[in-house]
Amino acid sequence: MSDVSFPASRRLDFTAIGRLCIDLNANEINRPMEETMTFTKYVGGSPANITIGMSRLGMKTAFIGKIANDQMGRFIHGYLENNGINTSNVVTDDTGAVTGLAFTEIKSPTDCSILMYRDHVADLKLQPREVQEQLIADSRVLLISGTALAQSPSREAVFQALAYASRHGAVIVFDLDYRPYTWTSPEETAVYYNLAAEKCDIILGTREEFDMMETFDHNPEHSDLLTAQKWFDFTAKIVVIKHGKQGSIAYTREGLAHRAASYPAQVVKTFGAGDSYAAGFLYGLMQGWSIERSMGYGSAAACIVISSHSCSDAMPTVEQVNDYIERCNRGEITVS
Ligand SMILES: Nc1ncnc2c1ncn2[C@@H]1O[C@H](COP(=O)(O)OP(=O)(O)O)[C@@H](O)[C@H]1O
Ligand SMILES: O=C(O)C[C@@H](O)[C@H](O)C(=O)COP(=O)(O)O
Numbered sequence: 462m463s464d465v466s467f468p469a470s471r472r473l474d475f476t477a478i479g480r481l482c483i484d485l486n487a488n489e490i491n492r493p494m495e496e497t498m499t500f501t502k503y504v505g506g507s508p509a510n511i512t513i514g515m516s517r518l519g520m521k522t523a524f525i526g527k528i529a530n531d532q533m534g535r536f537i538h539g540y541l542e543n544n545g546i547n548t549s550n551v552v553t554d555d556t557g558a559v560t561g562l563a564f565t566e567i568k569s570p571t572d573c574s575i576l577m578y579r580d581h582v583a584d585l586k587l588q589p590r591e592v593q594e595q596l597i598a599d600s601r602v603l604l605i606s607g608t609a610l611a612q613s614p615s616r617e618a619v620f621q622a623l624a625y626a627s628r629h630g631a632v633i634v635f636d637l638d639y640r641p642y643t644w645t646s647p648e649e650t651a652v653y654y655n656l657a658a659e660k661c662d663i664i665l666g667t668r669e670e671f672d673m674m675e676t677f678d679h680n681p682e683h684s685d686l687l688t689a690q691k692w693f694d695f696t697a698k699i700v701v702i703k704h705g706k707q708g709s710i711a712y713t714r715e716g717l718a719h720r721a722a723s724y725p726a727q728v729v730k731t732f733g734a735g736d737s738y739a740a741g742f743l744y745g746l747m748q749g750w751s752i753e754r755s756m757g758y759g760s761a762a763a764c765i766v767i768s769s770h771s772c773s774d775a776m777p778t779v780e781q782v783n784d785y786i787e788r789c790n791r792g793e794i795t796v797s
Contacts, residue, residue, distance in 0.1 A: 464698045464713050465662055467632050467747055472599040473547065474747060475515045476631075478525040478592070478622045479508035479606035479615075479638075480584035481537045481551070482561035486770055490567040490729065494576060497566065503771040504540045505563050506584065507638040507736050508606040514740025514762065514776035516544050520747070523547035523596055525622065527615075529583040533560035540773075550593045558583040570728035577642055585612045589621035597622060598629040602743065605661070606636050607670075610653045611643040623660045633696075636739050637666030639673055651676035659695040663746075665739055667703045685710050686718070699752065701742070703735060708760070711752050721756035724789045725796045726764035733772030738763040741782060761785045764794075 484505030487497040504513065509524065516522045524546055528534035530553050537560070541548050561582040566574045579585075587609075597603055603626040609615045626633050635658055644650045654674045658664055666674075671688045680687045689700035689712035701711045708722045741762030745755025761782050769775030777785070788794050 464715060465632055465746060467601045468630055471601045472521065473523050473596070473601065474520040475512065475602045475604065475743070476523040476525060476596060476600040477508040477512045477604040477606065478587075478619055479609040480506035480561060480582070481509045481524065481526045481528050481541075482506035482563060482582075482584065483533055483537070484563045484565060484772060486565045486730075487567050491569055493568055494564065494566040500564065501770065502536070504537050504773045506561065507608070507636060508604060509537075509541075510733065510736035510772045510776065511604060511636065511739045512546055513541075513544050513773045514737055515744060516546050517776045517778050518740060518744040518782075519779060520744065521547075523550065523600065525550040525587070525592055525596065527552045527554050527558075527583045527587040527591070529554055529558055529560040531560065534583065547596075550591075550596050552587065552591050554583040554586055556586060558586050565730065565732060567730045570730065573730045573732055575732060577640065579643055584609070585615040587615045587618040589614060589617045592618050592622050592625065594625045597625040597631055600626075600631050601747070602634060603631045604634040604636060604739075604743075605657060606638045607654055607657070608638050608640050608643050610657060611650075616653065619657065623657065627660065632663065633661045634663045634665065634739075634743060635661040636735070637664070637670040637674070638735075639666070639670040647673055647676050658692060658697070661692075662696055663699045663701070663743075664692055664697055665701045665703070665735075665742070667705070667735065671702060686712065701756070703738065705731070705734070709738070709756055711756060713752065719752045719756060721753065721760050724761050724764045724785070725794045727768045727794070729768055729770060731767055733766040733775070734763040736772055737766035737776060740776060757786070758782060761789070
């Protein structure tokens with residue numbers, strides 16, 4: 462059992478707030494963007510990917526966000542609906558804002574990058590008054606994503622959602638999801654990330670993301686333990702620090718450290734690892750599994766996504782994750 466106690470039964474298991482975007486993933490892989498001519502369109506945006514992941518794992522999910530009033534916005538809306546995600550709080554923009562685009566460059570399985578087009582995007586225009594309190598009251602978990610803090614009014618919408626979640630006892634998860642190009646300065650980013658993290662029960666991020674949050678702190682050796690301890694003075698119960706292929710470490714308020722190695726994978730591209738890890742990990746915790754088992758589940762889900770072309774569309778089902786773990790245990794999957 463983990464240290465987090467999820468509210469028993471609610472209409473929804475999991476609700477996320479943040480961006481709904483489009484990923485355009487290079488079809489001609491193992492080459493730079495300059496030489497890439499065609500792309501495949503998928504729903505994207507880290508919190509959208511995590512919600513799709515939770516839904517594929519059988520959780521009852523909802524999304525709070527804003528989409529553009531255009532073909533891309535309607536594509537996203539339809540995809541969420543087809544994946545069983547409650548869209549009653551997905552609002553359509555009426556100001557002419559556009560859908561955020563992420564073009565992915567896959568130079569090699571270890572050298573991937575993302576070119577984001579995020580000027581005048583609809584997702585950052587979500588208003589605090591558009592966030593439905595009842596939807597959050599009906600959810601066992603609320604996940605926030607750091608990029609939604611980058612600008613007003615989305616920033617205030619996230620803080621309003623946090624207030625509703627605290628009021629109604631939903632477990633709050635913060636996926637740091639730091640995208641530097643969305644922000645004006647690391648200082649501004651650190652201030653808002655820290656204010657949000659104070660209110661969260663579970664914090665998930667990479668070492669680099671926590672380094673950004675520690676802009677005003679003293680952690681010269683980038684100690685994961687020091688990083689985690691800071692948040693146990695507030696409301697955090699679990700802090701997970703991800704280290705790519707090296708695996709992940711989770712600290713709990715009780716002072717325990719849990720480590721997970723990564724599983725072998727035939728990697729196509731690295732992005733999407735964190736989103737699928739988050740879905741698998743949170744699914745495990747919500748089943749009442751131990752932190753180690755949940756981390757292992759997240760790690761296996763991550764391998765399935767990084768071995769695929771997309772992030773959202775490749776999110777695995779329970780059967781697929783179980784099968785992947787069994788195949789790894791039988792030694793049938795080797796590192797590419
Ligand atoms: N090359 C890889 N091989 C196997 N598993 C990986 C690899 N890269 C990431 N993972 C898994 O995905 C998890 C999250 O990846 P990470 O790269 O740290 O997050 P993010 O995608 O948010 O930057 C890791 O803890 C690990 O389990
Ligand atoms: O988050 C985005 O806007 C882009 C994602 O859809 C993208 O595919 C990605 O970068 C996934 O992020 P990760 O899981 O942190 O690697």
